[in-house]
Amino acid sequence: xxxxxxxxxxxxxxxxxxxxxxxxxxxxxxxxxxxxxxxxxxxxxxxxxxxxxxxxxxxxxxxxxxxxxxxxxxxxxxxxxxxxxxxxxxxxxxxxxxxxxxxxxxxxxxxxxxxxxxxxxxxxxxxxxxxxxxxxxxxxxxxxxxxxxxxxxxxxxxxxxxxxxxxxxxxxxxxxxxxxxxxxxxxxxxxxxxxxxxxxxxxxxxxxxxxxxxxxxxxxxxxxxxxxxxxxxxxxxxxxxxxxxxx
Amino acid sequence: xxxxxxxxxxxxxxxxxxxxxxxxxxxxxxxxxxxxxxxxxxxxxxxxxxxxxxxxxxxxxxxxxxxxxxxxxxxxxxxxxxxxxxxxxxxxxxxxxxxxxxxxxxxxxxxxxxxxxxxxxxxxxxxxxxxxxxxxxxxxxxxxxxxxxxxxxxxxxxxxxxxxxxxxxxxxxxxxxxxxxxxxxxxxxxxxxxxxxxxxxxxxxxxxxxxxxxxxxxxxxxxxxxxxxxxxxxxxxxxxxxxxxxxxxxxxxxxxxxxxxxxxxxxxxxxxxxxxxxxxxxxxxxxxxxxxxxxxxxxxxxxxxxxxxxxxxxxxxxxxxxxxxxxxxxxxxxxxxxxxxxxxxxxxxxxxxxxxxxxxxxxxxxxxxxxxxxxxxxxxxxxxxxxxxxxxxxxxxxxxxxxxxxxxxxxx
Numbered sequence: 001x002x003x004x005x006x007x008x009x010x011x012x013x014x015x016x017x018x019x020x021x022x023x024x025x026x027x028x029x030x031x032x033x034x035x036x037x038x039x040x041x042x043x044x045x046x047x048x049x050x051x052x053x054x055x056x057x058x059x060x061x062x063x064x065x066x067x068x069x070x071x072x073x074x075x076x077x078x079x080x081x082x083x084x085x086x087x088x089x090x091x092x093x094x095x096x097x098x099x100x101x102x103x104x105x106x107x108x109x110x111x112x113x114x115x116x117x118x119x120x121x122x123x124x125x126x127x128x129x130x131x132x133x134x135x136x137x138x139x140x141x142x143x144x145x146x147x148x149x150x151x152x153x154x155x156x157x158x159x160x161x162x163x164x165x166x167x168x169x170x171x172x173x174x175x176x177x178x179x180x181x182x183x184x185x186x187x188x189x190x191x192x193x194x195x196x197x198x199x200x201x202x203x204x205x206x207x208x209x210x211x212x213x214x215x216x217x218x219x220x221x222x223x224x225x226x227x228x229x230x231x232x233x234x235x236x237x238x239x240x241x242x243x244x245x246x247x
Numbered sequence: 248x249x250x251x252x253x254x255x256x257x258x259x260x261x262x263x264x265x266x267x268x269x270x271x272x273x274x275x276x277x278x279x280x281x282x283x284x285x286x287x288x289x290x291x292x293x294x295x296x297x298x299x300x301x302x303x304x305x306x307x308x309x310x311x312x313x314x315x316x317x318x319x320x321x322x323x324x325x326x327x328x329x330x331x332x333x334x335x336x337x338x339x340x341x342x343x344x345x346x347x348x349x350x351x352x353x354x355x356x357x358x359x360x361x362x363x364x365x366x367x368x369x370x371x372x373x374x375x376x377x378x379x380x381x382x383x384x385x386x387x388x389x390x391x392x393x394x395x396x397x398x399x400x401x402x403x404x405x406x407x408x409x410x411x412x413x414x415x416x417x418x419x420x421x422x423x424x425x426x427x428x429x430x431x432x433x434x435x436x437x438x439x440x441x442x443x444x445x446x447x448x449x450x451x452x453x454x455x456x457x458x459x460x461x462x463x464x465x466x467x468x469x470x471x472x473x474x475x476x477x478x479x480x481x482x483x484x485x486x487x488x489x490x491x492x493x494x495x496x497x498x499x500x501x502x503x504x505x506x507x508x509x510x511x512x513x514x515x516x517x518x519x520x521x522x523x524x525x526x527x528x529x530x531x532x533x534x535x536x537x538x539x540x541x542x543x544x545x546x547x548x549x550x551x552x553x554x555x556x557x558x559x560x561x562x563x564x565x566x567x568x569x570x571x572x573x574x575x576x577x578x579x580x581x582x583x584x585x586x587x588x589x590x591x592x593x594x595x596x597x598x599x600x601x602x603x604x605x606x607x608x609x610x611x612x613x614x615x616x617x618x619x620x621x622x623x624x625x626x627x628x629x630x631x632x633x634x635x636x637x638x639x640x641x642x643x644x645x646x647x648x649x650x651x652x653x654x655x656x657x658x659x
Contacts, residue, residue: 050657053471055467055470055471055653055656055657056653056657057653075473075475076473078471078472078473079473081471083471085467087464087467088464088465088467088468088471089463089464089465089467089468090465090468091259091263091465092463093262093263093266093267094259094262094263098259098262102255102259103468103472105251105252105255106252106255106256106469106472106473106474107472107473108473134266150468
């Protein structure tokens, strides 16, 4: 479970002064559910997720991930989280098998467990053909599968996915969507950030619309539709964000 | 700190580095093959050029001396010179390298010699030009011989012994052990080389492992793992240190082999240069300079913490940079900062003292210079080793600290 309460992040910039990247954001994400964080570029999605993954420390507020405080128990949090983002790349000179083993070891798995997990993940994701090839020879889809295997090697209870389909072709993006659904089916807590409305409609049990660092609306898709009197999620988003010129 | 994590990161980085063509080139190919090949090629070419220059007698001209036909004839018969009459534009010809030197024989030169009168021969040449210098050498040798013969005749005509004008000879003999002679000659050069190589060896891996990972997005992937930041830094640091020390070892080994093989090849054909034959060789049959092995071991011990300092410093700077290009911009000028104190260690007159013992790089350069000569000043050595360890520790701590700063890790 993820519980964020009044999460805030300030950055100081010489030119722009103090920037409130995330401002007083609160939400809860239950096990077996997918929470969608919907927002335009620069809305604060990545900063929020990086705080949940303990890559950034919150300036204010509290976030509990799997019952551990991200600010005071980062190692415990990271041991229970799988973080996948468009910005989390792979080592080109390692094979897919070596990549899975490397991240397995850093997550505290022993060699026997790593071997078992590698076989499981390879079978589930269809990686047998390229498991022993170097990543820098992979297609985008192969890289994405390897990234997913790297994220899941320690079988984390929580998945934090930051725009995981960014830059992917249709087939690779569909693979991600399928993988996220399977994670939900296994009872994992999933938080999924995107600016693609169709992905939210396909996947998310609850949606938070974030804009200018603030969580402006939150609820199930039906709740949001009822509340704003719109069927189309894009229209709801534009309305919540303050009109066409808000971005 | 978790040693398993440190070793996991180190092993992965080592595997990655050994698959990286650029690392292999900078770590093995350049120091072990390319540099010796370039040095050998340069040595062979310069040797051939020198040989060719010496095999062709330089063209010189004689100015005056019409009333000294014997001297002119002897000069013309000199096998090492090609003598011509001086043309009117002989100065321009020297400057244009068409004539290597001109010797001016004064009027009544022969008569002056016979009459015990003073005389002066002038040689005109092109300062700094190799063949002109060679011609001057030949002319000086010829006239020095003539002077010796004239002196001997004068002494003989006065019934004086040959030793009359040479009351005593001066003989010099080296009594220092060959390893000390070698250490003194190479004492400054070896630490300079070690310091320079250990620094240049850290640059590429440090850039690749920090700024490179940041740029490629793999650092964020790594930071998501539960491994402590210090484990990640230490694993990467150990790899940078490994590359640096391997570069040094490969360079030194290849240089020793090149010197040995190249030197033996030259000895074999009887053309060993004078400088090389003097270095640390009693019989002239040894090519490598003899150095105190214990002193060399001491040098390695002193350079180790310095390599640690360089590795930590380069990693810290690379971590601060946003991109590999930015890291290169920061690190490249540092080579000069490292070279300066290392070169200062080679300067004559710069001696180790308590103050200089605390100046990083310079202290090691000076201490190494003494060590390879077999001089062990234990108090200062302890001070240097201790202070360099402290600097290295501080640099490593700064690197670990910086690795924990999100403003640095996510600097865009």
